[in-house]
Amino acid sequence: MNDFVSTxxxxxxxxxxxxxxxxxxxxxxxxxxxxxxxxxxxxxGGYVAAILxxxxxxxxxxxxxxxxxxxxxxxxxxxxxxxxIVGVPALRLRGIYLAIATIAFVEILRVLALxxxxxxxxxxxxxIPQPFQSPIExxxxxxxxxxxxxxxxxxxxxxxxxxxxxAIREDELAADSMGINPTYYKALAFTLxxxxxxxxxxxxxxxxxxxxARQGTFDASIIYLTFVLIGGSRTFLGPxxxxxxxxxxxxxxxxxxxxxxxxxxxxxxxxxxxxxxxxLLIVIGTRFFPQGLVTPQLLKRRSRSQANR
Amino acid sequence: xxxxxxxxxxxxLDRTPVLEARGLTRRFGGLIAVNNVSFSVNExxxxxxxxPNGAGKTTLFNLVTGLIHPSNGQMLYQGDEISKLRxxxxxKKGIARTFQNIRLxxxxxxxxxxMIAQHIHTKSGVFTGVLGLPPAPREEQKTRSRAFELxxxxxxxxxADEKASNFPYGDQRRLEIARALALEPSVLLLDEPAAGMxxxxxxxxxxxxxxxxxxxxxxxxxxxxxxPLVMGLCDRIAVLNFGQLxxxxxxxxxxxxxxxxxxxxxxD
Ligand SMILES: Nc1ncnc2c1ncn2[C@@H]1O[C@H](COP(=O)(O)OP(=O)(O)OP(=O)(O)O)[C@@H](O)[C@H]1O
Ligand SMILES: [Mg+2]
Numbered sequence: 422m423n424d425f426v427s428t429x430x431x432x433x434x435x436x437x438x439x440x441x442x443x444x445x446x447x448x449x450x451x452x453x454x455x456x457x458x459x460x461x462x463x464x465x466g467g468y469v470a471a472i473l474x475x476x477x478x479x480x481x482x483x484x485x486x487x488x489x490x491x492x493x494x495x496x497x498x499x500x501x502x503x504x505x506i507v508g509v510p511a512l513r514l515r516g517i518y519l520a521i522a523t524i525a526f527v528e529i530l531r532v533l534a535l536x537x538x539x540x541x542x543x544x545x546x547x548x549i550p551q552p553f554q555s556p557i558e559x560x561x562x563x564x565x566x567x568x569x570x571x572x573x574x575x576x577x578x579x580x581x582x583x584x585x586x587x588a589i590r591e592d593e594l595a596a597d598s599m600g601i602n603p604t605y606y607k608a609l610a611f612t613l614x615x616x617x618x619x620x621x622x623x624x625x626x627x628x629x630x631x632x633x634a635r636q637g638t639f640d641a642s643i644i645y646l647t648f649v650l651i652g653g654s655r656t657f658l659g660p661x662x663x664x665x666x667x668x669x670x671x672x673x674x675x676x677x678x679x680x681x682x683x684x685x686x687x688x689x690x691x692x693x694x695x696x697x698x699x700x701l702l703i704v705i706g707t708r709f710f711p712q713g714l715v716t717p718q719l720l721k722r723r724s725r726s727q728a729n730r
Numbered sequence: 731x732x733x734x735x736x737x738x739x740x741x742x743l744d745r746t747p748v749l750e751a752r753g754l755t756r757r758f759g760g761l762i763a764v765n766n767v768s769f770s771v772n773e774x775x776x777x778x779x780x781x782p783n784g785a786g787k788t789t790l791f792n793l794v795t796g797l798i799h800p801s802n803g804q805m806l807y808q809g810d811e812i813s814k815l816r817x818x819x820x821x822k823k824g825i826a827r828t829f830q831n832i833r834l835x836x837x838x839x840x841x842x843x844x845m846i847a848q849h850i851h852t853k854s855g856v857f858t859g860v861l862g863l864p865p866a867p868r869e870e871q872k873t874r875s876r877a878f879e880l881x882x883x884x885x886x887x888x889x890a891d892e893k894a895s896n897f898p899y900g901d902q903r904r905l906e907i908a909r910a911l912a913l914e915p916s917v918l919l920l921d922e923p924a925a926g927m928x929x930x931x932x933x934x935x936x937x938x939x940x941x942x943x944x945x946x947x948x949x950x951x952x953x954x955x956x957x958p959l960v961m962g963l964c965d966r967i968a969v970l971n972f973g974q975l976x977x978x979x980x981x982x983x984x985x986x987x988x989x990x991x992x993x994x995x996x997x998d
Contacts (some may be wrong), residue, residue: 571858580859580866581852581873588846591835598795598833600821600850600913609856 430557432672434628437563440667441621443648443660444570448614450654451583453575453590453605454512457642458504458523459618462639465503466622467613471546471632472539484627489562491511493623500619504612510606527637528639535635545633549626549674559628566624570617574657586610640696647699651706653713662715671695746809748773748949749794753803765973766803771917776943776950778964778981780957782994785970787953788830791919794951795827796820796829805849807917822850826915828906830922832951836895840886840905842876842960843894847912879946880908883942899926911946918942924959932956936963957995961985969994 443457450458454463478488511522523665534540541547553559577583585606588596593603626632644667677683678691690697706713747770756764764786771777775913792798794805796817805813812820826847837845852873854866881887884904889897894905904922910918916951920939924932936959943950954960960967963982969977969984971993977984 486763576860576862577856580870581849582856582859584842584846585849586848587838588835591837592833594797594817595833595835596831596846597817598797598821598827599847599909600818601846602818603818613856 427557428553430555430560432669434556434559434563435578436668437560437567438621438625438628439648439664440661441563441567441570441664442645443664444574444657445614445618445621446645446649447574447654447657447660448617449607449611450649451590452580452586452610453576453593454518454611454612455510455520455524456608456614457646458507458511458526458611459518459614459645460637460641461527462500462504462615462618462634462637463622463625463641464527464534466493466500467626467636468534468540468546468620468622469496469499469619469630470626474550474627475546475548475596476539480550482550483554484552486552486562489552489624489627493620496619496623500622502610503615504615505608508608508611508615509604512604512611518579518615524639524642524654526676527639527642531634531637534637541633543563543634545631545635546626547631549630550634551630552627556628559624562624566620571657571661572597578657581611582606598621614729643696643703644699647703647706649713651702651710653715655712656715656717656720659713659715663713670698674698712722737825738930739935741763741770742819745878747806748775748808749951750809751790751793751803752806754800754805755802756786756798757801762973764793764800764970767970767973767975769975769978771949771951773949774943774947775853775965776939776952776963778841778960779951779953780960780967780994781970781972784972787970788921789973790970791921791951791953794820794919795825816973819861821915824859824888824914824916825919826910826913826917827919828903828910828921828923830925831904832899832906834894834902834905834909836893838894839891839892840881840897841874841877841890843870843905843909844880844912845873847909848873848876851914877912880911881905884908884938885912887985896961898967900931903927907942914946917949917951921957924954924956925950932959935959939963 442463445459445462446456456693473492473495474484474488477700478489499528507526511519511526514522535543585596585601588599589603589606597603647667648663649660651667652661653659674691678688746805750770751767754764754767755762767790773829781787781789790799793800794814796815796819800813804811807823812823835846852869854869858864858866878887881890884907886901886905886908894902897905903926907920908925910991939950939952940963942948952960952964961996964981966979967981967984968975969990976989976993977987985995
């Protein structure tokens with residue numbers, strides 16, 4: 422049991438963080454906006470926590486949970502503010518142009534992180550203090566947070582604001598003509614995603630113990646995109662499941678690669694070809710499952726067949 | 731039949747028109763889709779807009795509702811210029827519309843379509859909404875029951891939960907009207923609402939338009955190709971041809987106007 426926990430504790434927590442990052446992409450997508458900015462806000466949230474905990478608070482380990490929560494709050498606020506500042510102009514762009522602009526945003530943050538002193542430059546920030554004894558204990562923070570964010574998005578889809586998002590996704594011009602301000606609601610959806618990514622970043626900085634410019638990269642954009650596009654982009658359960666499965670996937674591939682008797686090139690590919698595999702999944706997945714694997718129809722059919730029983 | 735025309739013609743001079751176009755012009759590259767058009771629409775009128783294909787009727791509606799902006803000229807609503815406003819701002823002022831090429835939220839239910847259009851009359855935000863704090867739950871309840879009433883009005887309440895795209899063409903047009911009415915507008919713009927309907931349905935629609943004008947105190951602008959329907963329903967009619975206003979007046983006058991006969995009605 423202890424072995425299991427120490428081997429997989431890290432993975433479980435990572436999977437839940439992945440699920441929340443999937444949700445952070447799903448939020449702007451609810452309003453029809455394909456934004457790949459999440460890794461940027463994730464990185465920023467992480468730096469906020471890393472800087473606060475190593476340079477400002479300077480307390481002895483174990484790091485107090487209250488301070489961790491405070492960091493999450495501050496990271497959320499900073500990312501939310503930056504979300505508004507970046508979102509309002511960026512969301513004038515549509516479709517693939519918005520996606521490209523948000524990738525550029527992630528790159529700008531990365532280059533900044535590499536060159537600033539406060540972020541530790543290329544080396545990054547080390548020895549971020551631990552609030553817990555072992556990785557699995559992070560579940561105390563991430564599991565409630567995942568449940569809260571899932572409940573949040575679930576409710577959001579059923580209320581006035583969420584309906585405005587969805588109306589814009591369905592037909593922006595018609596929504597505009599029905600009195601919905603598209604600029605406002607697109608920026609709001611984008612900002613909610615930014616806040617969530619920032620909060621997740623703040624936890625991750627502690628969880629990973631070190632934080633550097635490799636945290637928010639173009640690779641991450643593609644991987645989070647897989648969470649949503651393959652998991653499902655029309656119900657929040659899609660990115661949640663996608664985030665979990667595709668966070669675990671590299672580990673699974675690594676385990677397969679370790680099976681004896683495999684040709685060396687294949688084992689190598691399974692270990693290092695992560696991005697190629699994710700890219701292939703996006704191409705194949707979007708071709709055959711344009712709404713992802715978990716769709717509202719699928720959920721409806723399930724609940725109906727249960728009701729009929 | 732009692733008509734508001736008489737009252738209107740008496741008080742026209744001292745009353746601001748609900749809508750007024752002043753030298754409205756819209757160019758698309760070299761094409762002048764709407765060319766120096768001026769007219770005004772009085773409160774409570776059913777105002778018809780006719781003309782051959784490509785005459786600029788829909789473009790005129792787009793100018794009124796802010797989907798596009800004029801190259802020259804102005805659009806006034808109750809005396810205020812609206813030509814520079816964005817569609818949602820104009821909707822908020824009380825102008826609602828339907829679309830010639832139906833633009834429902836196709837993947838959403840009929841009920842959701844009408845609920846969405848009550849946006850400007852509700853105000854709960856992210857947190858009150860998500861947490862179900864007042865006034866969100868009451869507002870939500872009201873939005874739902876109001877949407878249901880409007881679906882009832884257009885005869886679609888028994889299929890409220892069905893996806894909009896599953897409805898037959900004529901029902902989608904009715905659903906668009908219900909959605910527009912959810913804005914509680916004072917001016918309603920209908921772009922070919924009878925397109926794709928059979929003669930029987932057209933007659934029903936005509937009665938229905940009269941009914942909602944009465945019930946909701948509407949001023950209605952109507953684009954329609956079916957001449958008998960327009961002539962029977964409208965208090966006044968404007969005729970567009972190649973972007974220009976070639977005639978405006980009551981149905982009988984327009985019908986006998988030589989320019990209109992040549993451009994649109996044909997001689998038969
Ligand atoms: N967005 C646009 N860009 C370029 N040209 C346009 C645009 N919208 C309309 N036009 C052109 O303006 C002219 C008027 O079009 P409009 O749709 O207003 O005509 P209409 O009177 O509504 O015709 P119909 O009876 O066929 O609906 C047409 O020649 C059309 O091609
Ligand atoms: Mg038209």
